Amino acid sequence: MSWLPLLASLAVAAVVFDLVRRRRLREEFTWLWMLGTVGALVLCLVPPARAGLGRLLGTSAESAALAVALLFVVAVCLDVSTKVSTLANQQKNLAQGLGRLEKRLGDLEQRGSDER
Numbered sequence: 001m002s003w004l005p006l007l008a009s010l011a012v013a014a015v016v017f018d019l020v021r022r023r024r025l026r027e028e029f030t031w032l033w034m035l036g037t038v039g040a041l042v043l044c045l046v047p048p049a050r051a052g053l054g055r056l057l058g059t060s061a062e063s064a065a066l067a068v069a070l071l072f073v074v075a076v077c078l079d080v081s082t083k084v085s086t087l088a089n090q091q092k093n094l095a096q097g098l099g100r101l102e103k104r105l106g107d108l109e110q111r112g113s114d115e116r
Contacts, residue, residue: 002044005040005043005044005065006041006044006045008040009037009040009041009044010041012033012036012037012040013034013037013041016030016033016034016037029079032075032076032079036072036076039068039072040069043065043068047061050062050064050065053065053068
């Protein structure tokens with residue numbers, strides 16, 4: 001059994017719980033990180049699972065664990081990218097709406113000063 005991946009998995013779990021506790025990580029993202037941590041722990045603690053994954057992917061157990069870790073990172077990056085894209089679209093729509101409201105307010109103020 002390799003101690004470094006086991007310690008890294010436990011450290012990630014502790015950091016995730018701490019970030020959620022301090023409200024720096026939203027609870028909706030916790031499941032993703034905990035799923036990755038549990039998967040890493042299973043691959044660390046259950047050598048037959050690591051070997052089975054290696055056979056399934058047609059590679060060595062260590063390479064299979066690395067491939068799964070890379071897929072996890074890609075999934076997290078894809079999730080973050082979709083959230084950033086959604087927020088960018090919302091920000092653009094809010095800025096356009098604010099611009100329209102400021103224009104309307106300016107027009108109303110101009111009309112009010114013209115009527116006096």
